[in-house]
Amino acid sequence: MAEADPPAMRWWGWGDPARPPAMPAHALEFLRETVGIAAQPRPPVALGAVHIAQPALTEQTAAALRGITGAEGVRDDHSERVVHAAGKGYPDLVALRAGQPEGAPDAVVRPAGHEQLRAVLVQCARSSVAVVPWGGGTSVVGGVAPLRGEHTAVVALDMSRMRDVLDLDRQSRTIAVQAGMRAIELERYLAGRGLTLGHYPQSYEYVSLGGCAASRSAGQASSGYGRIEQMVLGLRFAAPAGDIELQAMPASAAGPELRRLLVGSEGTLGVISELSLRVRAAPSKRIYEGVFFEDFSAGSETLRALVSNGGTITHHHAVGRDHAPWMEDEVGREGLGALRALKDELDPAGIMNPGKLMVDSPE
Numbered sequence: 001m002a003e004a005d006p007p008a009m010r011w012w013g014w015g016d017p018a019r020p021p022a023m024p025a026h027a028l029e030f031l032r033e034t035v036g037i038a039a040q041p042r043p044p045v046a047l048g049a050v051h052i053a054q055p056a057l058t059e060q061t062a063a064a065l066r067g068i069t070g071a072e073g074v075r076d077d078h079s080e081r082v083v084h085a086a087g088k089g090y091p092d093l094v095a096l097r098a099g100q101p102e103g104a105p106d107a108v109v110r111p112a113g114h115e116q117l118r119a120v121l122v123q124c125a126r127s128s129v130a131v132v133p134w135g136g137g138t139s140v141v142g143g144v145a146p147l148r149g150e151h152t153a154v155v156a157l158d159m160s161r162m163r164d165v166l167d168l169d170r171q172s173r174t175i176a177v178q179a180g181m182r183a184i185e186l187e188r189y190l191a192g193r194g195l196t197l198g199h200y201p202q203s204y205e206y207v208s209l210g211g212c213a214a215s216r217s218a219g220q221a222s223s224g225y226g227r228i229e230q231m232v233l234g235l236r237f238a239a240p241a242g243d244i245e246l247q248a249m250p251a252s253a254a255g256p257e258l259r260r261l262l263v264g265s266e267g268t269l270g271v272i273s274e275l276s277l278r279v280r281a282a283p284s285k286r287i288y289e290g291v292f293f294e295d296f297s298a299g300s301e302t303l304r305a306l307v308s309n310g311g312t313i314t315h316h317h318a319v320g321r322d323h324a325p326w327m328e329d330e331v332g333r334e335g336l337g338a339l340r341a342l343k344d345e346l347d348p349a350g351i352m353n354p355g356k357l358m359v360d361s362p363e
């Protein structure tokens with residue numbers, strides 16, 4: 001079973017509110033001299049002072065959603081909506097700290113399992129309500145921005161009630177988990193059994209495994225353990241049009257790899273509800289080393305020499321809202337068309353995460 005609560009996070013920034021950030025005086029002085037930061041930090045407004053519009057979900061739809069998840073699974077109070085108003089990108093945090101987020105979800109919905117999740121999607125499609133899947137909320141590309149597109153309202157679909165281990169197969173070294181489980185929770189569970197997943201994005205303390213898979217994340221140990229897409233062996237996927245279940249298999253030659261299309265779909269096609277992941281024996285020893293360069297250009301030249309295989313609009317932060325205008329440059333018109341056709345099939349009403357990943361290119 002998952003622990004009672006995932007680690008707490010500052011609503012206006014990063015990290016545990018119980019551990020205030022502290023910067024040594026000489027570092028502050030250095031920043032003042034080099035980038036000219038203000039003499040006094042500007043504190044965030046009080047949570048209660050954050051301005052958001054009145055919730056737009058009709059009482060009828062809210063009641064239908066409560067009928068699926070129970071009353072505790074649907075919240076529309078001010079603080080829940082503010083906490084789910086933005087991810088952790090720089091523009092998100094500037095707007096939040098000023099008390100002026102771009103918008104907020106009309107409600108936060110927490111299904112307690114795959115069947116509830118699927119029923120929520122069906123209800124939202126019926127009521128023309130956009131759905132933004134929400135794992136750890138650490139997106140830095142506007143992936144969890146509460147955009148409603150052409151729909152009447154938007155809900156954040158928070159996966160935090162789906163954080164259990166479903167099965168551990170020690171012999172084949174695979175583990176099945178619910179997608180809302182946090183990476184940190186899984187590593188704790190595995191550590192007690194001499195195993196590890198080995199997925200450590202720098203946002204590790206707060207990310208969910210479903211969010212990692214949906215945004216195809218990479219971590220500091222990925223050159224050894226592989227990126228998340230190399231760890232996902234199977235998955236259960238709920239789309240408004242129906243479910244897709246891909247069994248965990250070491251390999252398959254049955255056509256194009258659907259698993260790879262769903263991993264990285266950023267909540268625009270449906271919701272990853274469960275995952276089968278490949279795990280490894282935990283290392284007997286961990287050694288961390290850093291390398292210092294004289295200056296920025298020496299460091300970047302060294303990295304360039306190491307990584308000399310072309311560019312992309314996003315190496316590991318997904319596409320979200322912020323990079324979406326350049327998606328066509330990355331995959332071409334036909335490539336984007338193929339993705340849109342898949343979306344039309346799985347999400348005919350277009351309720352899943354509108355405005356992300358697949359949008360029209362800028363003129």
Ligand SMILES: Cc1cc2nc3c(=O)[nH]c(=O)nc-3n(C[C@H](O)[C@H](O)[C@H](O)COP(=O)(O)OP(=O)(O)OC[C@H]3O[C@@H](n4cnc5c(N)ncnc54)[C@H](O)[C@@H]3O)c2cc1C
Pocket residue numbers: 014087088089132133134135136137138139140143144159179180200201202203206207208209210211212213214215216217218219220265266267268270271272273316317318320353356
């Ligand atoms: C300080 C910091 C450091 C970071 N370092 C890294 C790094 O080293 N490597 C890296 O890759 N990224 C990094 N990121 C970006 C971010 O943490 C990753 O993209 C991470 O994988 C997101 O996981 P999450 O659970 O927070 O997802 P969220 O932010 O909740 O969601 C991300 C996207 O996936 C969708 N989504 C979430 N859950 C599901 C689901 N179950 N099914 C379908 N769609 C879903 C959301 O709608 C959204 O589009 C960093 C972010 C911060 C703030």
